[in-house]
Amino acid sequence: MSRPLRADIDLDALRHNYQLxxxxxxxxxxxxxxxxxxxxxxxxxxxxxxxxxAPAFAVATIEEALALREGGITHPVVLLEGVFxxxxxxxxxxxxxxxxxxxxxxxxxxxxxTLPGPISCWIKxxxxxxxxxxxxxxARAVKKRLxxxxxxxxxxxxxxxxxxxxxxxxxxxxxxxxxEELAAELALPLCLANSPATLAWPQSHAAWNxxxxxxxxxxxxxxxxxxxxxxxxVMTLSSAIIAVREIAIGEPVGYAGRFVATxxxxxxxxxCGYGDGYDRHAVDGTPVxxxxxETVLAGKVSMDMLTVxxxxxxxxxxxxxxxxxxxxxxxxxxxxxxDTISYTLLTGILPRVPKHYHGxxxxxxDPMASQAVDTCA
Numbered sequence: 001m002s003r004p005l006r007a008d009i010d011l012d013a014l015r016h017n018y019q020l021x022x023x024x025x026x027x028x029x030x031x032x033x034x035x036x037x038x039x040x041x042x043x044x045x046x047x048x049x050x051x052x053x054a055p056a057f058a059v060a061t062i063e064e065a066l067a068l069r070e071g072g073i074t075h076p077v078v079l080l081e082g083v084f085x086x087x088x089x090x091x092x093x094x095x096x097x098x099x100x101x102x103x104x105x106x107x108x109x110x111x112x113x114t115l116p117g118p119i120s121c122w123i124k125x126x127x128x129x130x131x132x133x134x135x136x137x138x139a140r141a142v143k144k145r146l147x148x149x150x151x152x153x154x155x156x157x158x159x160x161x162x163x164x165x166x167x168x169x170x171x172x173x174x175x176x177x178x179x180e181e182l183a184a185e186l187a188l189p190l191c192l193a194n195s196p197a198t199l200a201w202p203q204s205h206a207a208w209n210x211x212x213x214x215x216x217x218x219x220x221x222x223x224x225x226x227x228x229x230x231x232x233x234v235m236t237l238s239s240a241i242i243a244v245r246e247i248a249i250g251e252p253v254g255y256a257g258r259f260v261a262t263x264x265x266x267x268x269x270x271x272c273g274y275g276d277g278y279d280r281h282a283v284d285g286t287p288v289x290x291x292x293x294e295t296v297l298a299g300k301v302s303m304d305m306l307t308v309x310x311x312x313x314x315x316x317x318x319x320x321x322x323x324x325x326x327x328x329x330x331x332x333x334x335x336x337x338x339d340t341i342s343y344t345l346l347t348g349i350l351p352r353v354p355k356h357y358h359g360x361x362x363x364x365x366d367p368m369a370s371q372a373v374d375t376c377a
Contacts, residue, residue, distance in 0.1 A: 003239075003271050004238075004239045004240035004242075004271055005237075005238070005239040005271050005272050005276060005353055005354075006237075006238060006239070006353065006354050006355075006356055007235050007236070007237050007349055007353050007354070007355045007356070008235070008236045008238065008326070008327075008355075008356050008358060009041050009042060009045065009046075009234060009235055009355055009356065009357045009358065010232070010233070010234050010235075010236070010358055010359055010360075011045070011046070011049040011234075011357055011358060011359045011360025012358070012359035012360050013217055013232035013233060013234045013359075014041070014046055014049055014050065014215060014216070014217075014234045014360060015049060015050065015053060015359075015360050016232050017211075017214055017215045017216070017217055017231055017232060017234070018030065018032060018050055018053055018054060018211070018215055019053065020214075020227065020230055020231065021198050021209065021211040021214060021215070022053075024198055024199065024202070024205075024227055025193070025198060025202070025205035025209050027205065028193070028205045028206060028207065028208060028209045029055050029056075029207065029208050029209070030054065030055075030198075030208070030209045030210070030211055031054070031055075031056050031057060031058040031078055031191070031208055031209070031210040031211075032046075032047070032050050032053075032054040032056075032057050032058070032211070032215060033057070033058045033059075033080075033210050033211060033212035033215070034046050034047055034057050034058070034059060034064075034068075034215075035058065035059045035060040035061075035064060035080065035212070036060065036347045037064075037347070038216070039212065039213060039215075039216045039343065039346045039347050040235070040277075040346040040347040040348065040349045041216055041234055041235055041346070041355075042355055042357070043059075043064065043067060043068060043071075044067065044068065044071035044072075044073070045355075045357055046215075047068055047071065047073045047075075048071070048072070048073070049360035051073065051075065054075065055075065055076075056075050056076040056077065056078060056098070057073065057075055057076075057077050057078070058077065058078040058080050058210055058212075059077060059078070059079065059080065060079075060080055060081050061079070061081070061084070062079060062083065062084070062088050062091060062092070062097065065077040065079060065095065065097050066091070066095070069095055076096050076097075076098055076120070077095075077096070077097050077098065078097070078098045078099075078100070078122065078210075079092065079097050079098065079099050079100060080100055080210075081100060081102070081132070082099045082100040082101055082102055082103075082106050082124075083099060083106060083109070085109075086109035086112070086113065089109065089110055089113045089115060089119065090113070090115065092119050093115045093116055093117060093119050094116070096120075097119075098119070098120035098121070098122060098154070099119055099120070099121055099122065100121075100122045100123075100124050100132075100158065101121050101122065101123055101124060101142060101146070102124035102132040102133050102134070103132070107142055107145060107146070110146075110149065110151050110152065111145065111149045111151065113151060115151060118150065118151055118152050118153040119151060119152060119153065120152075120153055120154040120155075120156075121146055121152040121153070121154070121155055121156075122155075122156040122157070122158045122191060123139055123142050123143060123146070123155065123156065123157050123158065123186075123188070124158055124159070124160075125139050125157055125158065125159045125178075125179060125182060126159070127159040127160075127161075127175040127176075127178040127179045127182075128162060128171065128174060128175040128178065129159070129160045129161070129162045129175075131160070132160075133159065133160075136178070136181075136182050139157070139182060139186070140182075140185070140186065143155060143186055143188070155188050155189075156188055156189045156190065156191055156207070156208070157179070157182065157183055157186055157188040157189070157190050157191070158190070158191040158192070158208075159175065159179045159192055160194065161175055161192070161193075161194060161196070161197055161201075161204070162175070163175075164193075164194060164196040164197040164200065164201055164204070165196035165200075165220050165221050165222055166222055167222045167223050172197075172201065176192075176201075176203060176204060179192065189206070189207035189208070190206035190207050190208070191206060191207065191208035191209070191210060192204045192205075192206045192209070193205055193206065193209040193210065193211075194209075194210055194211070194212060194220075195211050195212050195213045195214035195215075195220045196220045196221050197209075198211045198214065199214060199219075199220070199221060199225065199227045199228050200221055200225055200227070200228075213342065213343055213346075214228070214231055215234070216233075216234045216235065216346060217231045217232050217233035217234045217235075217331075218231070218233075218330075218331050218332060218342035218343070218346065219231055219330075219332060220342075233325075233326045233327065233330070233331065234326075235325075235326050235331075235346060235349075236323060236325070236326025236327040237272070237278075237323070237324040237325050237326055237349070237353070238321060238322060238323045238324065238326070238327075239270050239271045239272045239321075239322045239324065240270070240271060240318075240319055240320060240321055240322055241268040241269065241270055241290070241308075241310070241316065241317060241318055241319065241320045241322060242269055242270070242271050242305075242318065243268075243269040243318065244266060244267065244268055244269070244310070244317055244318060245266070245267040245269065246264070246265075246266060246267075247261045247264070247265040247266070247267055248261065248264060249261055249262065249263060249264060251265075252299075253265075253267055253298055253299035253307055254298075254299030254300045254302065254307055255299075255300045255302065256300060258284060258299060258300050259284050259298045259299040259300075259307075263311065264311070265298070265309060265311050266309070266310045266311045266313075266316075267298060267299075267307050267308070267309065267310070268290065268307065268308045268309075268310040268316060268317075268320065268322075269305055269306075269307055270288075270305060270306050270307070270308060270322045270324075271304070271305060272304075272305070272306055272322075272324060273301055273302045273303045273304040273305050273306055274301050274302070274303055275303040275304050275350065275352070276304075276349070276350055276352060276353050277345070277348040277349040277350045277353065278301055278306060278324060278345075279301070279334075279335075279338035279340060279344070279345060279348070280300070280301045281338045281339055281340065282297055282301055282306075282334070282337055282338045283297070283337050283338075284296065284297055284298055284299065285297065285337065286334060286337035286338070287329060287333050287334065287337065288308050288322060288323070288324060288329070289322065289323035289328055289329050290308060290310055290313055290316045290320050290321070290322050291313065291315065291316055291320045291321055292321075292323075292328065293313055293316075294329070295308055295309055295310060295312065295313060296308065296309055297309075297337075308322070325345065331345055331346065
């Protein structure tokens with residue numbers, strides 16, 4: 001009998017969430033952002049599931065882009081951080097990777113490169129994130145240099161919003177004003193909206209949007225809106241109770257004895273721990289589902305196990321199904337109990353957790369991956 005921990009990936013939910021992004025912005029095209037192994041969901045399998053819907057994909061590194069090509073994905077792929085060394089421009093030209101240009105050295109390296117043909121380039125404008133990108137004056141010069149170089153084609157202007165998830169719109173509006181002013185001058189197609197802007201700020205919907213975390217069913221907004229409530233979770237992380245302990249009043253559970261029983265307590269031991277990617281910072285009271293009923297974490301998360309209070313679930317016992325997030329339990333709720341965000345939990349799932357794909361294009365999940373594939377209708 002294998003260890004019961006598994007991550008079920010609902011490719012139909014993934015497709016639903018992508019189609020929601022398109023529905024919200026009918027005059028835009030939407031890049032499917034599948035960086036960080038599709039936020040922990042399996043990049044090749046997710047790309048294949050979206051291949052008939054998405055016109056292009058976006059990743060952070062050329063290694064991620066090459067993995068898509070090796071997995072049979074032929075769509076254009078945007079390198080959101082561009083190249084990390086000059087030699088990567090050769091691969092970009094060979095494989096139809098579209099490159100963000102955010103730094104002077106990237107621009108100079110492209111100007112100096114000998115390429116078989118021009119590369120699609122997306123100029124990164126720093127409208128206020130102050131992380132990557134050029135200011136407005138620099139962006140004007142970058143466009144001129146790219147055109148003069150003969151090494152670039154299909155120029156776009158892109159930016160990244162720092163506070164699109166916030167209930168307070170002031171800084172978002174400041175960034176929008178800055179990019180609108182520059183866009184009017186440069187007359188380039190725009191790529192602006194990330195997931196929260198796709199969900200909440202239609203004025204940012206441009207030639208391209210780039211939904212990321214919303215594709216995987218996690219709401220990125222500080223306050224849910226009608227659109228974000230329609231998202232469907234893609235990953236359900238589940239396991240089972242492997243042992244039950246009866247704990248007397250005053251007895252501790254787990255490392256450092258953080259949880260101490262205040263009543264006669266039944267503790268269920270679950271096969272999942274921080275060695276699988278479940279966050280060790282989860283506090284007592286973190287929500288968990290056991291046989292579909294909500295209960296809580298009781299005690300510190302161990303490397304291979306965690307413990308839950310099943311005192312009020314008399315039918316629960318060895319073999320009871322435990323949902324750690326996903327189906328019936330929003331990952332955001334778990335993340336809040338870990339003082340983190342859903343992105344961290346989803347991308348933190350470690351390789352020993354098997355992924356089981358359902359629906360969509362499940363039959364085409366990567367056959368070379370050490371992942372199980374369920375071909376349920």
